[in-house]
Amino acid sequence: MQEKSISELAAGLRAGEFSSAELTRFYLDRISQHDEKLNSYITVTEEAALAAAESADARLKSGDADLLTGIPVANKDIFCTNGVKSSCGSRMLDNFIAPYDAGVISRLKGAGAVLLGKTNMDEFAMGSSNETSYYGPVRNPWDTELVPGGSSGGSAAAVAAGLCVAATGTDTGGSIRQPAALCGITGLKPTYGRVSRFGMIAFASSLDQGGPMTRSAEDAAIMLQSMAGFDERDSTSAQEAVPNYLADIDADLKGLKIGLPKEYFDEGLSPEVAASIQEAIDFYRQQGAEIIDISLPNSALSVPVYYVVAPAECSSNLARFDGVRFGHRCDDPKDLEDLYKRSRGEGFGAEVKRRILIGTYALSAGYYDAYYLKAQQIRHLISDDFAKAFEQVDVIMGPTAPTTAFGLGEKADDPVSMYLSDIYTIAVNLAGLPGMSVPVRPADGKPVGLQIIGNYFQEAKLLNVAHRLQQETEWHKARPATFA
Ligand code: GLN
Numbered sequence: 444m445q446e447k448s449i450s451e452l453a454a455g456l457r458a459g460e461f462s463s464a465e466l467t468r469f470y471l472d473r474i475s476q477h478d479e480k481l482n483s484y485i486t487v488t489e490e491a492a493l494a495a496a497e498s499a500d501a502r503l504k505s506g507d508a509d510l511l512t513g514i515p516v517a518n519k520d521i522f523c524t525n526g527v528k529s530s531c532g533s534r535m536l537d538n539f540i541a542p543y544d545a546g547v548i549s550r551l552k553g554a555g556a557v558l559l560g561k562t563n564m565d566e567f568a569m570g571s572s573n574e575t576s577y578y579g580p581v582r583n584p585w586d587t588e589l590v591p592g593g594s595s596g597g598s599a600a601a602v603a604a605g606l607c608v609a610a611t612g613t614d615t616g617g618s619i620r621q622p623a624a625l626c627g628i629t630g631l632k633p634t635y636g637r638v639s640r641f642g643m644i645a646f647a648s649s650l651d652q653g654g655p656m657t658r659s660a661e662d663a664a665i666m667l668q669s670m671a672g673f674d675e676r677d678s679t680s681a682q683e684a685v686p687n688y689l690a691d692i693d694a695d696l697k698g699l700k701i702g703l704p705k706e707y708f709d710e711g712l713s714p715e716v717a718a719s720i721q722e723a724i725d726f727y728r729q730q731g732a733e734i735i736d737i738s739l740p741n742s743a744l745s746v747p748v749y750y751v752v753a754p755a756e757c758s759s760n761l762a763r764f765d766g767v768r769f770g771h772r773c774d775d776p777k778d779l780e781d782l783y784k785r786s787r788g789e790g791f792g793a794e795v796k797r798r799i800l801i802g803t804y805a806l807s808a809g810y811y812d813a814y815y816l817k818a819q820q821i822r823h824l825i826s827d828d829f830a831k832a833f834e835q836v837d838v839i840m841g842p843t844a845p846t847t848a849f850g851l852g853e854k855a856d857d858p859v860s861m862y863l864s865d866i867y868t869i870a871v872n873l874a875g876l877p878g879m880s881v882p883v884r885p886a887d888g889k890p891v892g893l894q895i896i897g898n899y900f901q902e903a904k905l906l907n908v909a910h911r912l913q914q915e916t917e918w919h920k921a922r923p924a925t926f927a
Pocket of ligand 1: 570613616865
């Protein structure tokens with residue numbers, strides 16, 4: 444049952460083979476049976492899920508159902524969910540019951556999806572291994588001694604282990620694509636502005652974007668169909684019409700121009716990952732695609748630029764968590780200053796504090812021009828590199844991450860090496876482009892992700908390119924044996 448795609452489940456529900464209540468029970472049972480080994484959920488909303496399943500069954504009977512009606516999905520704990528703890532993986536929000544739904548949550552509820560609960564994540568989405576969560580690390584279902592990637596590691600692990608049909612994630616510098624790669628699932632970070640940021644707890648507002656994490660490109664298309672669209676409550680939400688993402692998903696790839704940036708195949712890339720990526724590129728060549736060598740000359744600057752821009756924006760966004768307006772409050776404060784200092788000192792973990800300090804420094808008078816302004820200028824050069832490339836090619840391909848999943852604790856004390864796991868994903872956020880990760884041949888039994896990058900609002904093209912691969916190969920169907 445946990446192998447079935449969304450469209451297969453939708454057909455089963457309509458044919459009366461099973462009800463949404465039964466399907467939901469099945470997934471809730473899997474969570475209670477398996478999640479102890481993974482820690483992928485922070486909160487499971489069993490009662491609400493069963494009630495939503497009952498309504499979905501009624502809606503299915505009435506004939507007025509969406510493809511997602513009655514399908515059990517999970518949401519990253521960064522999305523505010525009415526009446527449910529929405530912690531963002533932080534002690535700061537451990538006591539926060541959101542009083543409203545994020546835009547993404549309202550849309551999924553509107554489609555009749557059954558929300559199983561909230562998935563674990565790096566604290567405030569800062570991390571690449573899920574080890575910064577206040578609720579403890581998530582483990583990779585392929586090998587529980589390995590990290591699942593981050594920051595949407597709970598969603599990635601839950602999808603890979605079959606503890607939900609599909610999930611949502613967010614991606615500021617790679618947090619949908621990198622954990623998707625490390626857990627062997629499909630992840631799509633849409634164009635900036637495609638999916639509403641309303642109610643998505645902000646990390647770096649000019650980079651954050653929500654998207655689907657699924658077992659296939661077809662499932663991602665169905666999820667994105669519900670998640671995408673204009674939201675007047677998000678001032679950077681795109682007005683662009685949402686196309687039908689399934690309409691051209693089967694289209695032929697003959698003549699597709701694929702760009703391979705030489706900077707994505709340099710000495711930082713593990714040879715095993717490189718070999719799997721090459722094999723996938725050969726597949727596309729056989730499908731009639733044209734492979735073109737390109738260059739994104741400013742790629743090497745993307746990590747340093749990101750680690751100025753993202754901390755700067757986070758230092759401002761996280762100022763609201765002060766123990767007065769939002770968040771954890773310390774016991775018995777002596778005075779106001781003591782209240783601020785101790786509440787923030789106790790509420791935030793080490794990585795969040797590091798980012799707030801860096802960001803505050805970069806934005807302070809006298810340093811703003813040297814750091815933040817400079818970083819924004821280089822950000823333009825990075826976008827221009829992509830703009831030039833897309834004059835020549837339809838999509839860009841390369842690895843999602845330089846290595847396969849690493850060991851728990853292996854990089855925990857070395858922030859720079861941790862930051863480098865996003866070396867191929869970060870530029871896409873800086874430019875606001877859509878990017879996707881799809882599983883290709885595993886290396887040494889560990890999943891590898893192929894990254895596909897498109898031009899603005901070309902999500903349908905990415906889904907098409909990914910779907911063709913998944914129709915002809917079985918890599919996306921591989922599942923970790925322990926969770927069969
Ligand atoms: N790993 C990156 C960071 O720690 C990206 C995180 C993300 O995309 N949310 O900032």
